[in-house]
Amino acid sequence: MEEERPHRSGFVAVVGRPNVGKSTLINSLVGSKVSIVTPKPQTTRHRILGIRNEARSQIVFIDTPGLHTDARKAMNRLMNRAADSAIRDADVVLFLVEANRWTTEDTHALKRIAAAGASPVIAVINKIDKVHPKEELLRVIEEMAARFTFAEVVPVSALRKENLDRLVSLLPDYLQESPPFFPETAVSDRNERFRAAELIREKLTLALRQEVPYGLTVQVERFETEAQGLAVAALILVERESQKGIVVGKGGALLKKAGRAVRLELKEQYGMPVHLDLWVKVRDNWADSEEQLLRLGYDQG
Ligand code: GDP
Numbered sequence: 199m200e201e202e203r204p205h206r207s208g209f210v211a212v213v214g215r216p217n218v219g220k221s222t223l224i225n226s227l228v229g230s231k232v233s234i235v236t237p238k239p240q241t242t243r244h245r246i247l248g249i250r251n252e253a254r255s256q257i258v259f260i261d262t263p264g265l266h267t268d269a270r271k272a273m274n275r276l277m278n279r280a281a282d283s284a285i286r287d288a289d290v291v292l293f294l295v296e297a298n299r300w301t302t303e304d305t306h307a308l309k310r311i312a313a314a315g316a317s318p319v320i321a322v323i324n325k326i327d328k329v330h331p332k333e334e335l336l337r338v339i340e341e342m343a344a345r346f347t348f349a350e351v352v353p354v355s356a357l358r359k360e361n362l363d364r365l366v367s368l369l370p371d372y373l374q375e376s377p378p379f380f381p382e383t384a385v386s387d388r389n390e391r392f393r394a395a396e397l398i399r400e401k402l403t404l405a406l407r408q409e410v411p412y413g414l415t416v417q418v419e420r421f422e423t424e425a426q427g428l429a430v431a432a433l434i435l436v437e438r439e440s441q442k443g444i445v446v447g448k449g450g451a452l453l454k455k456a457g458r459a460v461r462l463e464l465k466e467q468y469g470m471p472v473h474l475d476l477w478v479k480v481r482d483n484w485a486d487s488e489e490q491l492l493r494l495g496y497d498q499g
């Protein structure tokens with residue numbers, strides 16, 4: 199009689215410098231938007247779990263804020279600590295890089311992974327859709343393999359979902375024999391309020407032409423289903439009066455544009471009309487106070 203394979207569960211940390219595609223990869227692997235994505239660095243500020251459930255395994259991906267070289271700001275220090283703790287907690291680490299770009303920030307990130315530890319590291323070369331001609335990829339893989347004793351080197355495109363099956367098929371071998379850690383219907387460890395706040399931050403970041411890297415955070419004050427639909431109220435906190443003007447836009451245009459995009463996505467997600475209230479408020483120097491950041495939920499994981 200054939201023996202049934204034991205169920206396996208475990209944590210997979212996704213680590214790399216900002217903008218290599220960590221959040222995109224996790225969303226693609228989980229099949230749902232659990233982490234927000236923009237073309238700008240410093241988009242992911244929190245440690246977020248994305249959960250992939252299969253018949254014989256539960257893979258819990260840890261999305262980390264990108265590793266930062268400049269640790270002078272409180273926000274960067276907290277983000278580096280979140281990444282460090284994710285690396286330590288993981289059964290296997292995915293070190294993500296861009297196929298056509300290796301920088302000193304990548305070197306720094308790899309050093310940090312090597313210093314943290316014991317878990318095997320799989321190098322994931324992302325954005326292979328940008329590599330032409332395809333033969334170039336062989337050289338990129340060889341160069342990568344020479345940088346560290348990786349358990350595997352896997353080229354993928356997180357955006358186009360190329361070669362993700364290959365990556366996923368490798369992972370259960372690194373997990374422990376264990377029942378699932380989370381309900382098998384869960385895709386994330388974060389609640390609706392948190393995800394709504396993140397969605398608002400994503401749409402604002404996309405609408406803003408200037409970078410407001412540290413200057414913006416969102417608190418959802420209200421998230422309720424009513425007879426008329428979903429009612430959401432949120433506070434947008436910025437650092438300076440001048441940033442308030444930027445976020446609101448001429449005649450409120452930017453806030454309106456971002457708000458419309460948020461409403462559309464929430465309506466699609468929850469299948470009901472959405473009433474959204476957004477306020478912008480100035481908070482002094484919050485990005486430089488670790489205490490204030492911790493109070494706002496920038497946890498160390
Ligand atoms: P993170 O900072 O590492 O989490 O990176 P994000 O997931 O936020 O992605 C940063 C940018 O890279 C976004 O504009 C993504 O759309 C883009 N991106 C991610 N994966 C791919 C990919 O496989 N191919 C291409 N061309 N772009 C990608």
Ligand code: MG
Nearest residue numbers: 220221241242
């Ligand atoms: Mg991210």
